[in-house]
Amino acid sequence: MTDGPASPRGPRERPLPIREERLAAIGRRRRAPRTERNPLRAGLRLERMPDPVAIVLFGATGDLAHRKVLPALYQLWRSALLPLDVRIVAMGRRPYDDSTFRQEIRVALDAHARVQPVDEETWRTFAERVEYLRGDLDADATYDELAARLEASDRDHGTRGNRLFYLATPASAFAPVVQQLGRVGLDREVSGGGWRRIVIEKPFGRDLESAKRLNREVAKVFREAQVYRIDHYLGKETVRNLLVFRFANLIFEPLWNRRYVDHVQITVAESIGVERRGAFYEETGATRDILQNHLLQLLALVAMEPPATFDANALRDEKVKVLRAVVPLADADVARDVVRGQYAAGWVEGEPVAGYREEEGVDPLSETETFVAARLGIDDWRWAGVPFYLRTGKRLPKRATEIAIVFREVPHALFRGSRSDPEPDLLALRIQPDEGILLRFGAKVPGLDVDVRAVNMDFGYGTSFSVDSPDAYETLMLDALLGDQSLFTRADEVEEAWRIVRPIVDAWVAGPPPEFPDYAAGSWGPAAADAVPGRDGRRWRRI
Amino acid sequence: MDAASPLLDLTPRSLAWSARATSVADIERALARIWAAAPDAAVGPDGERHVVARTSVLNFVAVAGSEEVATRVLAAVGSLTSRHPSRTIVVEPRDAEGPRRIEAEVTATCALARGAGAAVCTETIRLRAGGDAGRHLASILPPLLVHDLPVTLWWPEDVPFHRPDFVALLMHAIQADRLVVDGSTWRGDGLAGLRGLVGAQAASGIAISDFALMRQSRWRDAIASAFDLPDLLPYLGSIRGVTVEYTASRADPAGTNVVRPLYHAAWIGSRLGWSATEPLRVEPDGRRRATLRRPRGHVELSLVPVASDLPGGATTRVRIAATRRRSRLDVEVTARPEAVVVRARLDDGEPSVRLHHAARRTDADLLAEAVESGGRDPLTTAAIRLAGALAERGAEAGT
Numbered sequence: 007m008t009d010g011p012a013s014p015r016g017p018r019e020r021p022l023p024i025r026e027e028r029l030a031a032i033g034r035r036r037r038a039p040r041t042e043r044n045p046l047r048a049g050l051r052l053e054r055m056p057d058p059v060a061i062v063l064f065g066a067t068g069d070l071a072h073r074k075v076l077p078a079l080y081q082l083w084r085s086a087l088l089p090l091d092v093r094i095v096a097m098g099r100r101p102y103d104d105s106t107f108r109q110e111i112r113v114a115l116d117a118h119a120r121v122q123p124v125d126e127e128t129w130r131t132f133a134e135r136v137e138y139l140r141g142d143l144d145a146d147a148t149y150d151e152l153a154a155r156l157e158a159s160d161r162d163h164g165t166r167g168n169r170l171f172y173l174a175t176p177a178s179a180f181a182p183v184v185q186q187l188g189r190v191g192l193d194r195e196v197s198g199g200g201w202r203r204i205v206i207e208k209p210f211g212r213d214l215e216s217a218k219r220l221n222r223e224v225a226k227v228f229r230e231a232q233v234y235r236i237d238h239y240l241g242k243e244t245v246r247n248l249l250v251f252r253f254a255n256l257i258f259e260p261l262w263n264r265r266y267v268d269h270v271q272i273t274v275a276e277s278i279g280v281e282r283r284g285a286f287y288e289e290t291g292a293t294r295d296i297l298q299n300h301l302l303q304l305l306a307l308v309a310m311e312p313p314a315t316f317d318a319n320a321l322r323d324e325k326v327k328v329l330r331a332v333v334p335l336a337d338a339d340v341a342r343d344v345v346r347g348q349y350a351a352g353w354v355e356g357e358p359v360a361g362y363r364e365e366e367g368v369d370p371l372s373e374t375e376t377f378v379a380a381r382l383g384i385d386d387w388r389w390a391g392v393p394f395y396l397r398t399g400k401r402l403p404k405r406a407t408e409i410a411i412v413f414r415e416v417p418h419a420l421f422r423g424s425r426s427d428p429e430p431d432l433l434a435l436r437i438q439p440d441e442g443i444l445l446r447f448g449a450k451v452p453g454l455d456v457d458v459r460a461v462n463m464d465f466g467y468g469t470s471f472s473v474d475s476p477d478a479y480e481t482l483m484l485d486a487l488l489g490d491q492s493l494f495t496r497a498d499e500v501e502e503a504w505r506i507v508r509p510i511v512d513a514w515v516a517g518p519p520p521e522f523p524d525y526a527a528g529s530w531g532p533a534a535a536d537a538v539p540g541r542d543g544r545r546w547r548r549i
Numbered sequence: 550m551d552a553a554s555p556l557l558d559l560t561p562r563s564l565a566w567s568a569r570a571t572s573v574a575d576i577e578r579a580l581a582r583i584w585a586a587a588p589d590a591a592v593g594p595d596g597e598r599h600v601v602a603r604t605s606v607l608n609f610v611a612v613a614g615s616e617e618v619a620t621r622v623l624a625a626v627g628s629l630t631s632r633h634p635s636r637t638i639v640v641e642p643r644d645a646e647g648p649r650r651i652e653a654e655v656t657a658t659c660a661l662a663r664g665a666g667a668a669v670c671t672e673t674i675r676l677r678a679g680g681d682a683g684r685h686l687a688s689i690l691p692p693l694l695v696h697d698l699p700v701t702l703w704w705p706e707d708v709p710f711h712r713p714d715f716v717a718l719l720m721h722a723i724q725a726d727r728l729v730v731d732g733s734t735w736r737g738d739g740l741a742g743l744r745g746l747v748g749a750q751a752a753s754g755i756a757i758s759d760f761a762l763m764r765q766s767r768w769r770d771a772i773a774s775a776f777d778l779p780d781l782l783p784y785l786g787s788i789r790g791v792t793v794e795y796t797a798s799r800a801d802p803a804g805t806n807v808v809r810p811l812y813h814a815a816w817i818g819s820r821l822g823w824s825a826t827e828p829l830r831v832e833p834d835g836r837r838r839a840t841l842r843r844p845r846g847h848v849e850l851s852l853v854p855v856a857s858d859l860p861g862g863a864t865t866r867v868r869i870a871a872t873r874r875r876s877r878l879d880v881e882v883t884a885r886p887e888a889v890v891v892r893a894r895l896d897d898g899e900p901s902v903r904l905h906h907a908a909r910r911t912d913a914d915l916l917a918e919a920v921e922s923g924g925r926d927p928l929t930t931a932a933i934r935l936a937g938a939l940a941e942r943g944a945e946a947g948t
Contacts, residue, residue, distance in 0.1 A: 044773055044776050044777055044782055044785070045785060045820050045821060046769070046772060046773035046776055046785070046817065046820050046821075047773050047777075048820060048928075049820070049926070049927055049928035050766070050769055050770060050773060050928070055770055055774060055905060058903070086767075086906030086907075086908055089903070089904075089905075090888070090903075090904035090905070090906065091903065091904070164902075164903075
């Protein structure tokens with residue numbers, strides 16, 4: 007036996023025999039005993055309690071804060087899921103003091119809290135943790151005072167330097183607020199000095215360029231691990247269950263591919279109009295408001311490959327991969343596979359309603375779409391050739407969000423003599439309302455002849471678990487406080503989603519004006535939308 | 550047997566039918582008659598017609614020692630039925646020396662959906678077994694179970710683990726999937742019950758839910774939180790002593806149930822890989838002491854009774870002492886109304902203090918959690934096993 011070549015690492019780093027390596031490892035462990043995880047946490051089914059924290063709510067007097075964010079915080083408090091050492095610093099321009107702001111949120115809770123009536127004692131203890139800070143979001147002085155308040159909060163209320171900044175403001179305020187937080191050093195995490203996180207509400211930009219610009223602005227101040235981009239659909243129980251459904255069960259995953267799935271339909275239908283958000287909606291439209299985020303997020307969750315772990319980045323890596331695989335739409339594709347619409351006056355739930363152009367804050371000649379339907383393809387091994395039909399709209403007949411996996415027909419029709427038309431098997435995941443999962447398959451109708459009829463197996467959350475499903479904002483707020491980014495959107499996800507949507511918007515901008523309005527409120531959108539699946543010999547599911 | 554008769558609605562959102570029976574066969578016939586009498590579509594008090602759907606996802610068996618306990622059990626189970634529709638059988642063994650008899654009240658209840666949706670219907674059998682019939686539940690219950698559905702057995706008071714008929718019932722007759730108990734209700738110091746529970750768990754492999762342990766979930770969270778700080782985490786490997794103070798009757802401190810205070814220590818020990826070297830012994834001052842072995846050293850456990858007019862056996866304080874490299878950590882977790890306070894102090898430094906919510910949980914809350922727990926919970930299994938080892942009888946020689 008001869009000596010091998012000299013190790014390039016030098017004599018001190020020569021490869022060790024296994025025994026020596028093992029003993030050296032033991033020696034290293036003895037020298038530096040470290041336990042990184044708290045073993046007392048293992049197996050605790052209880053939700054982990056967030057650290058003491060000061061939550062800074064920008065846009066606290068706005069609609070989103072009143073309808074969603076503050077009720078979610080109240081509900082977490084009511085469920086004892088917020089630490090007792092919590093402060094909520096509400097920021098707004100209105101000339102309120104603590105008392106008037108508390109009165110206003112009490113009114114909001116009476117209207118929007120998930121569990122009614124509001125419990126007086128719970129409210130009292132919650133309200134005493136809420137303080138109001140009046141200030142202009144563009145002014146340096148506002149942030150200087152905020153920094154001083156937060157220091158006082160650490161000292162007087164034990165919030166330990168932990169901060170959650172929640173931006174419930176118009177998107178135009180995101181970048182200035184982030185810059186100001188950086189200017190006064192409120193982004194900085196120092197060892198033992200508490201964590202700093204920022205929650206940003208959609209829209210994350212209004213096109214690919216603005217999204218990249220916003221991401222750059224945020225990244226100048228906060229690390230990606232500190233940024234929580236909230237898409238509330240991801241906090242919904244059924245959406246979270248989609249991951250469990252796909253990856254905790256063996257029986258569905260073998261069917262979850264082009265070999266067995268004929269097509270997928272994802273619907274986000276709203277019966278409401280734009281309400282008082284006409285001016286906002288004019289700039290947004292259904293494509294930016296729903297398709298770019300909610301619908302594409304749902305598509306990603308349905309189509310992604312199993313992540314290696316349930317870690318936030320592993321999950322988001324897989325979502326990004328599938329978004330990258332969505333086939334880009336050329337102009338001709340947009341003309342053929344995407345249909346937009348705008349509602350005219352009509353009837354919804356037995357009430358006459360105005361058309362979009364008659365809504366407050368809406369241009370009477372508006373070309374903003376209130377409906378969009380699209381056919382997308384995913385060019386990967388699993389989904390090549392399987393169309394994904396996506397649709398969303400306002401003033402549709404009912405509020406319903408659903409993902410439907412429609413399976414292929416059996417290769418050989420054995421029961422041709424059946425009186426009923428055979429329907430393909432179907433798996434429908436209802437996101438809202440009435441969250442649950444439905445499996446449709448064929449069964450024999452009792453009788454002497456062989457008649458096959460579609461029957462449903464229906465799982466409803468409400469009838470299977472005694473725990474009420476939390477509101478999506480409660481889930482996401484708690485996750486942000488606990489530092490779990492799994493259900494938040496990463497910067498590259500946002501950009502990939504804009505990449506998919508950009509050709510659609512570009513084609514509309516370049517093309518002739520649409521013939522709006524083109525569907526009556528209370529209908530399922532413009533007739534042309536039927537052609538999106540119709541061209542492939544399919545039809546929209548009746549919901 | 551009485552004919553099945555429609556009752557007035559129990560609430561504006563439910564309908565019920567009931568019948569009486571005096572034998573197991575009668576009970577089965579009563580159920581059949583009820584479902585035959587219940588129309589396919591019932592008209593609710595709201596005037597809507599509802600499809601009646603008989604539903605069960607669970608067999609729920611409870612053994613109640615008294616009328617009062619049976620009523621409490623029915624109230625707790627009743628609050629779950631719309632979400633966990635079950636066949637519920639509440640058995641009350643009565644008058645053990647009296648004549649043999651079976652009296653049953655069979656009820657079908659339909660919770661009406663809003664509008665004209667399907668009504669979800671469940672069945673309750675309240676069964677009084679008199680004389681020696683009460684000691685032969687293993688022969689009464691199996692025919693009444695809906696086959697192929699999981700069986701949860703709730704024994705809300707003292708459990709006769711030592712009786713052969715209990716073992717026969719649990720392991721052979723109903724083949725229960727889950728046993729729900731409340732160790733804090735067991736007689737005396739509760740340690741005999743604890744040994745019995747460990748025996749049942751080992752012999753049957755059954756999943757256990759003990760309300761006494763489940764009620765401490767917030768305490769566990771609070772204790773764990775003290776060691777979430779990276780600076781304090783290493784002290785978990787150097788714990789020298791755990792002291793649990795609990796309320797005790799002034800008249801008979803030694804007779805106070807100590808299952809809850811013991812569970813605190815057993816949970817900590819089971820998470821940290823401790824084993825019992827000297828089981829609990831009662832000292833002259835009424836304290837109970839035990840010694841556990843940790844990976845590199847020993848831990849002294851003390852259960853300290855504190856005379857109180859409050860119900861006995863409730864934990865008032867948990868103290869954990871750890872020393873490491875000539876530095877000492879003291880963690881103290883103290884009960885407050887609806888909360889617990891965690892105070893951690895390293896040497897002479899400023900103590901870190903944190904409040905945690907600890908709202909009281911009802912039987913219905915705990916039952917819902919038990920029903921929704923799938924399979925054996927490793928945390929519960931390990932904590933009960935260590936508690937059982939600490940409760941071993943040999944140690945009582947020291948009393």
